[in-house]
Amino acid sequence: MSRTKFLFALAPLLLQLAADSPNQPRGVPTGRYRDWKVYGGGPDNIRYSALDQINRDNVGGLEIAWTFDTGDAFPDSEMQCNPIFIHGVLFATTPKLRVIALDAATGKLRWSFDPNEGRKVYGKLRNRGVAYWEDGEDQRVYFVARHYLYALEAQTGKAVSSFGDSGSVDLRQGLGRPPQDIFITASSPGVVYKDLLILGSLVSETLPSAPGYIRAYDVRTGKLRWTFHTIPHPGEFGYETWPKDAWKYSGGANSWAGMSVDQERGLVFASTGSAAFDFYGANRHGDNLFANSVIALKAETGERVWHFQAVRHDVWDRDFPAPPSLVTVKRNGHLVDAVVQITKSGHVFVFERESGKPLFPIEYRPVPPSEVEGEILAKNQPFPLKPPPFARQVFTEEMVTKRTPEARQAVLDRLRKVHTGGPFEPPSLEGAVVFPGFDGGGEWGGAAFDPETGLLYMNSNEMAWILRLVGQPKAKGRPSGRNLYLRKCASCHRQDLGGTPPEVPSLVRIGDKYTESEIATIIRSGSGRMPGFAYLKKAGVQAxxxxxxxxKDSGLVTETKSLFPLEQKYTMDGYNKFLDPDGYPAVEPPWGTLNAINLDTGEIAWKIPLGEFPELAARGIRNTGSENYGGPLVTAGGLLFIGATIHDKKFRALDKATGKLLWETALPAAGNATPATYEVDGRQFVVIAAGGGKWGAPSGGTYVAFALKRSN
Structure with missing residues (x-):
């Protein structure tokens, strides 16, 4: 056994020996977890509430208390927001990224703020919530739209004029790249520590891309206070895991899923995504710290305390998809403060909070090399030995759909033409199965943790995707419009413009939907998961x-000088789900699950299918599970609430101990968001955003709040 493996395996024993309190009981301190002031419920991001007015015995009596239609839904729009509750007010965002303040008891609008300032909104805009800070009467709401960080007065919704430049900070500034050429935004809200707002970012996943630095801003002035370089600069830890000058041109390694804060210890925990380009890394040889990492930083200064990298040199888009959860686990009768991170691959990593030592052994296993020219993959990758994966890991012929004989045969024929080696199967020109797929396993909805029981809950997708690399056209001289499309757009929209609808739309006859000027605006600014391409300048965008x-081809255009030294030889052939000819998953059900894991023992407590296809259910094919986006909420009332399922639009309440369904209702659109709960005047509410819009599902723009019927 190597020294690294030995130390990782020994860590749990050392932590047990270090514990000094006998047989500590679990429990929730009086007064804790009764608010919902932060995205994810609190700074520890565990999506738990101590409210118990709604419980196992009476949840069947839930009714709609109020609804609020934002009026902002449009075709393919989404609403992924987890609202926060402050002083009787619910703060949330809309599909068009307006910030709204609602009376939490009635749902009546108090104010709204429109960052678009009347401009037409193109394409999907994703936002999962806002952050809040107060100092006496100075109460502020922070959120990001496009490349601006805004500070608003919580009482009025007006921009705080003393913050940044008349109420906003340009996130493109301070990254060491020309600001006008950068695409950057943030889909998840920042976290507050004392007088700092600590923020991650969403950047392009193709080159050129902005670096995904973690930055802290003064909550009062908007001044940048510190920066942590997730792509290390010369002399910084991890610099040797990249090519010499990578910090000048590489991008990504960004914390897009959100963060958590240990207020007492002064630590902020961030999880990061992959480096750009996601699927071919010949320009970034090395392990690429701090991509795909959990990072503990001193919240006051941004100094690194510890880190763990789950994927070395990622070429599978295996971002950490959710914020770290700050939990307590029991070891040999003692409670240990820990950090939990779920993954797209369906794994759970558990670390001691201060040291980063794993609480369950981690084994580094050899993985296959790449056969693609220029690519050098890591020789081994880490696998936690406990808990077991909450999603299946290898797509075999035994797992092929049996929905119909024709569907099964079609899937078998395709499966036998691609590589199916399991986790870390290298991308190839023939195609490789990624299972679980690019959307997990775990996703941005994250995990919920119950401090009363030590159970961790997470929903999971069980969809296979096919990753295939294709050659890039070489850049010779000045490129044409067609050549630019192939190099910049075809990795998602495919060389034939067909895309992979509904998530990546076809561009065939796009001129019937948008004018040339409108298309140029979308290319320049981005839409949904598509980044902006402002660096192509006006001539390139218009071409x-x-x-x-x-x-037709548009002739030669002037292109900006390449921002990276190695011409990218390969790109991907679109985001391709592995489906049968009728559009259903190629793999046998379940296609989506809800899971409970006992973090004290590292064992799965229960697992159930989550969601259905209504048309299949009508034919007697039930409990298949379905794709799901948005996370769970667990309460002291013995309940687990979750929406998430994209096809049946259900909002469910389950017994948190067993997974038994206790109550469900249909929403006006799929609840692809994490619910929140709060109490006003002695009445408990549970609210969820019904935004839909995922994978072609109907869009909505309504917040729906539930409560028990008032007693006379």
């Missing part, structure tokens, strides 16, 4: 738009 509208 692509003209090509898409006319279907």
């Amino acid at each position: 692509i738009a003209r090509h898409l509208v006319s279907g």
